[in-house]
Amino acid sequence: MKNFAKLFTDLDRTTKTLGKIKALIDYFQKVSDHDKLWSIALLSHRRPKRTINTTLLGTWASGLSGFPPWLFLESYAVVGDLAETITLLLPEPQELSDESLTYWIGFIRALEPLTIEEKKEKVLWAWNRLDQTERFVFNKLITGGFRMGVSQQLMVKALAKHTGTRENIVAHKLMGNWSPDVGSFAELLLSEEQKDISKPYPFYLAYALEEDVSILGNPHEWFAEHKWDGIRGQIIIRDRQLFVWSRGEELVTDKYPEFATLLDVLPDGTVIDGEILPYKDDRPLSFNHLQTRIGRKTLSAKLLKEVPVSFITYDILEWQGEDIRHWNMLDRRKKVEEICANPHPVLRLSPLVYFETWQQLAEERARARDLFSEGIMLKRKESVYRNGRRRGDWWKWKIDPFTVDAVMIYAMHGAGRRANLYTDYTFAVWDGDQLVPFTKAYSGLTDNEIREVDRWIKQNTVERFGPVRSVKPELVFEIAFEGIAKSTRHKSGIALRFPRIRRWRKDKPAAEADQLENLRKLL
Template sequence: MKNFAELIKTLDSSNKTNVKVDALTHYFKNASDEDKVWTIAILSHRRPPRPVNTTLLRIWANELANIPLWLFEESYHIVGDLAETIALIIPVANEHSDKSLSEYLREMIVLKSKSEEDKKAYLQQNWLALNYYERFVFTKLITGSFRIGVSQKLMTKALSKAENVDEDTLAYKLMGNWNPNTVTFQELILDEQSSDYLSKPYPFYLAYPIEGDVSGLGNPEEWSVEHKWDGIRSQTIIRENEIYVWSRGEELVTDKYPEFHSLVGNIPNGTVIDAEILAFNNDEIGTFNDLQKRIGRKTISATLLKSNPVILKAYDLLEWEGKDIRNLSYAERRNLLENLIDSVKDKNLPLHLSERKELNSWDEVAEERLLAREMRSEGLMLKRKSSPYQVGRKKGDWWKWKLEPLVIDAVLTYAMRGSGRRSNLFTDYTFALWGDNENGEKELVTFAKAYSGLTDEEFRKVDNFIKMNTIEKFGPVRSVVPKLVFEIGFEGIALSKRHKSGVATRFPRILRWRHDKTIEEANTIDDLKEMIP
């Protein structure tokens, strides 16, 4: 644990890519194979289930610190991170632990089934046996919310340097449904596992946003244009008469979309399709809000399948006839995909083609982009016809050109402290618009939360206003005198029964502080609903 904690400390204290890669490379060269597997798992978001809820963690840490609970809670609100708060308030360790990272994680897995008394004893004993940073990392692992500023790409680069294995090969090996509690480092990284091939997806290729004038991409005839669909990015794999559907987050979601099983027997074995999962109601693309009715459901009833059907909107082919074809050009892969979908067009399958357009000028591309909301898309994807399908986010060949956000002026009504470097400031805000109550009187109705878009100086000014104009406190949340108006931008909008406003917005964020407007000039809920397509 000591070496892993030192690694995390180094990673957490630098923004320099080279420093992080060097630290990871050194760690992978010196750690035990078992610890390396768990480190890879943790940094690629594969962690054991949380064995203890955060309420009990707070109570037991508070007991050990021997301070009033209100003081712990106030400290927590100031620090903004539970693991860091616990690491700070517990007395300096008098003992020392030589247990490895993998030993601790095996214990945490077993801990989940223990009694509360045993859990308390285990946590308090280990908190006292670890120094500050080890205690911080230990608690992070317990909470299951371990996040550090290292992308999987950086980790893969370091692992490649340490083990002399090709980066793209490693990226492929780390995809799929492997278990750090059962797989060995040899099996995961060094061996060729033909048995793993059956369900394994390929690393996704990601686009960069267009910056500046789109004409900077050169000759428009070198590019294919298609709409950027607002759903769930996925890979659908059909091999040996089995189907596997993976989300971009490397979650196997096959069982959540049983309608896709109809592809088996109709799509040839040895096929991998890159596509977007979209809601598809009444023969038209639905909103992301419609799709959310399917996301997270443990069981999919016949009623839900009928009322909220989904489709695959396919835009690339990664494997054909059992061969990896990612090195073929985009144009060649698309021709194969289009021929495949054309061959099954009469079978009423939930597989649709994402139409590609070849436009002759950037003005035509700009005009197509303006149709995005009408098409229920977020904007356009621009793909160089000659481009291979690469790994991760690479500049040059794939670009996304999203629509300008929808905007509305709203009133700040609630605030909560931020996290990380903003944990001492109120930076997480709730906004409201004007609506009518039961008596027909005007009132502010909350509709969205946002925590990005202001400068550090603006955040400090808003924080000062909140502290001077708090009406009530609800734990970490404060209600605020309604006075400040902000322009809020968002990508999409849909009716929603889950929200008091009756409307759900997608990706809301602050665009600017409207110093020139009073709250009376803020928009209404009706204004918001008029934006619904």
């Protein structure tokens, strides 16, 4: 655990990419293969299952620290993180441990079948054997909130240097259903044999285009297509089996039974990249329709009929069992067009947008919402299919968001480093002469603005409801959002998609904020 705790500290102390990569390489060179595997798993968000209720952890920590429960809770409210609060308040350890990361992962997992008293005895024993940084890591793992300040892409770079393997190969090997419990570090990263036939490829992600599109140069060097508003996915056909993966590395084959017919359409050894999109009567539906299927454990015949899905194909990554990501976009597009040549209700080709000038493309982008599209995707014709988010060859040129001017009426403390500031706000619009809450937002302000708003909230609180403060309805903010839907859960009857603060409207009094009727018209 000492090596992993040191890695945690080293990564936290630098914001430089090369510094983080060096820290990871140094770590991988020191530790056992088992610790390497678990470190990779943790950095890939494969955390061990939580085995203890966090309320119990807080109670035990309060007792061991000697602080009364009310003071422990007050400290927790200020710190904003349970694992850190426990770490700060516990007394010094009685005997330091030298066990590995793998040992402590096994320790945490072995707690699950124990009684509460047995769990308490084990956890107190662990706290008394770990130094402060080790305790913090242990607490993060046991509460299920572990995160480390390094991206998957940086870890891939470090592992590529450590193993002497190309980055795209490492990124591919880390995809899919692997577990530290099965196999070894060598089998995961060094073996040439491909055991998991369901394994997807890392997704290539586009950068947001925030400058004038003309900076991309000659329009004829680019493909353009609509950015469809669904769920990015890959469909894999290997050994005459079908697998459907989402961009979040979730195997979702059972959630989209419509795709089973593709076993009769796509040849063996094919992997295609595209969008899972609600599609009916030969036209796409909004993302709100798809949301009615997301998270459902069972899909009724009625729901499948009301919200059928299609796979809108963008790209091809594997053909006849061969990885063809190194083909240029022109050649991959030709192959995709061949595959999707025959009309099919489930497998559809994402059509290209033909344009001669950037102005023509801007006009097509302007009508994107009518097509339930989020804007335009631009892909350089000579580009290969890379992994992760890379600048230069793929860009997303999204349409401008919807906006509404709203009044802040409630505020709550943030979390983490913002735990002592009010950063979580509830906003309202006018319904006649009444302010009706309709959304929450907590991002979009600068640090200076957050501190200014925090001071104002503390000076203009009307009532307190536990952690929530009701404030004078005076501050107006412009709220940006991507979509709007009906909602029975909210008093306003609406729900926004991806709401965030666009700007603080210091120029506008509360009386001039928007009306609820204007939002209803958007529906």
